[in-house]
Amino acid sequence: MTLPIHQARAAIVDALAKHASVIIEAPTGSGKSTCVPSFLLDGGLAGHGIIRILQPRRLAARMLARRVAALRGGVLGDEVGYQVRFDNRTSARTRICFETDGISLRRITQSDPALRDTAILVFDEFHERHLFGDLMLGLATQLQSGLRPDLKLVVMSATLNTRELEAYLPGAKVIRAEGRTYPVEIQHIPPNAAFEKAPLWEQAAKMLPTALRHAPDGDVLIFMPGAYEINRTLQTLAHTPAASGRLLLPLHGSLPPAQQDQAAGTGAGSRRIIVSTNIAETSLTIEGVTAIIDSGLVRQAGYDPHRGINTLLTGKISQASAAQRTGRAGRTAPGIAIRLWTERDHQKRALHETPELLRIDLCETALQLKLAGIDDIAGFPWITPPQPQHIENAMVTLTLLGAIDRHGSITPQGRRMAAFPLHPRIARMLIAGDGKDCIPTLCLIAALLQEQSILLNSVDERIRERRRQLAGPEAASDLTLLINAWHFVRERQYTREAGDEIGVQLQAARTVEALQRQLLQIAESQGLYGYEKQPDMDCVYKAVLTAFPDRLAVRIAGDRCSLSGGRRGSTHPSSIVSRQHTLLVAADVQETTVGKNAVDVILSLITAVREEWIDDGFGASLHMRREVGLDTVQAGRVVAEEQTCFGDLVIRSRRRTEVTPDEAAYVLAREVVAGRLSIKAWDASVEEWIARINLVATHCPETGISAIGDEERAAMMEQMIHGAMGSKDVKHANVQPVLSQWLSPLQTATVETMAPNRIRIENGRTPRIQYNDPSGPFIAMRVQELYDTNTLPKLCNGAVRLKAQILAPNQRPVQITDDLKRFWSESYLQIRKDLRGRYPKHEWR
Structure with missing residues (x-):
């Protein structure tokens, strides 16, 4: 089948032959992801080198490599292959390699800084602005300016911010390919308050008959923000007549590859309804889709640099993302895209996505740049510079982990950590287990933390009780439950009965086993001894602490905890850690939506720790603080509290009744100043x-x-x-x-x-001066007492004008002035007129 991108084949090949960089803007479904790599290889532009296509998602890399290999009549892993984390299907014969941008980043920072075997880097779906993609483009432009002037770059997407890229890549040739294969009709819902208040899954089910009326012969792709909404949608569709006879399939990143491939592949005769996250938004064209129902929402990871916590919040997609989703229809026949938001709402949405580097934790990125010899993170040639606070927080975390020193230079431990294809925290945890005979267990924990939890959320009380029994009566870590649950199903060979007994996702558990094995191989390749007989769980928990020292928490009461920075949070409702444990460390701290509008900080995967472990690993960050205050319970006595602090977090305190007179005076004096206590004679x-x-x-x-x-x-x-x-x-x-x-x-x-207490005025009287008025000092006198006085004296060697508050005979103010002469000539006449009748016995001149 000839795709629209074929019309631009000659222009693309000619442009890259003449220019170091080419920007390709082509509509969704035009075939750029599958065809452009072949254009470049067959056009002879790669020489003897490799064409590497950087993808933001593992699923897209795998599926595209399989499709391109089939189109070229080859075997996957031969001429065309892919490489994603822990999965490499390439060989010495590979010329086209689809890989995640994280793999590319590790290659350029660790194994091959000059990318000697690479002829062309293709940045696919660049509009998503993934952090590693931005980073790789910056490093690649530096290579072009230095070691590799022959390196060719291709940046492509359906919805690129082309103007920004042209400014960043001066001299780049821009190629625009027009037209989808088939037109797609776009429908927005009309304003309807009742419809918009309904749950997303009900909205999607209500619009399904409309979608099928317009496109009855194809598959339907429904976009939902997360796995929870996907499951609810599938449950609702199972009882929707319009969906009867269709295969209902989920598609999201936490599914095992086999299930992802089933949803993303070609339907085998049965018409399908695929409910997906934004994993199906880009690169991947699901054959047979002719109808889209789009929730218009995405669950997006983020990072709050001011509080140092990760966030996972649901938000509206941009107009560019909506266009990408619409493009999933119309590949094989005319299609329809139904958007579950109004046209007015659409016009108010952002044009493009916020770059990921403005949203997430920069620790891993900063460490990779340090490893590459780039010390000035802010000075790196970013397309969009990250926020200074993001960079500062990453530096603080890396320093706490021992990856960089106080001067910002990478340490030997930091180099060792960077060798692991993991977040620096997880790498630090594995290194902490060196010599403790617990590396396999730590690799298991790392595997469990890398993927979605193996434990199902929606389980009944019977399963919860079995889990509690599995964890033990005095559970000290949520990780223990994960470990024991995984061992439980693995020892029973992942049977369905075993999974149902304790509520485990069996495929996820199988994935964890493969991942643990790969992590163990990496650990051993880095010199970590991988033998263990019976791990000392204290050593395991101490290693966990070394990875997350900034996520220490102190239980205040029940599920509520205090964290650093004066924050408060709650332990996750699923936590099985006994409440007798007050000092905790959380492997995950997220600000998440609770209810409709409320937001809370949730601590998940918590582990009880001991103060001496903190002293052993982070003694330099511990300090003693003595706080003296007023104890309102004990008859207002001044008491002292000796606090042990980790940073600004109080992890232990002891009440002391012995205070010095100086300490007591300091506290009591400030209580008086604040108005909470009083001294009778201070009048x-x-x-x-x-x-x-x-x-x-x-x-x-x-x-x-x-x-x-x-x-x-x-x-x-x-x-x-x-x-x-x-x-x-x-x-x-x-x-x-x-x-x-x-x-x-x-x-x-x-x-x-x-500033005298009293002062003599022209008529010989000596009134008292009042100084406590914010507007300045004044005298208060009845109008008759000011007769024969036209000028008021001044204070402070003439620097301050004294005011007169002029009173009626009943002592009520009628005017305040510092110009008596003007008062007598202007205001006095009216005042005399108003008051003389009411006070005839008083003198009125």
């Missing part, structure tokens, strides 16, 4: 004196008098209440001795002169 006259001091300090700095703020007030009070050990001792503290000695005699005289 308005004291505040007035302080206000006078502050006025002089502010306007006459040449006097050398300092202002009295909160800290100075606290210092005064500390002296006044020194010797007090509780709140009851504060009330009758003697104020005057400290207050009178705060200033020198000369300074006191200066304040009395520049």
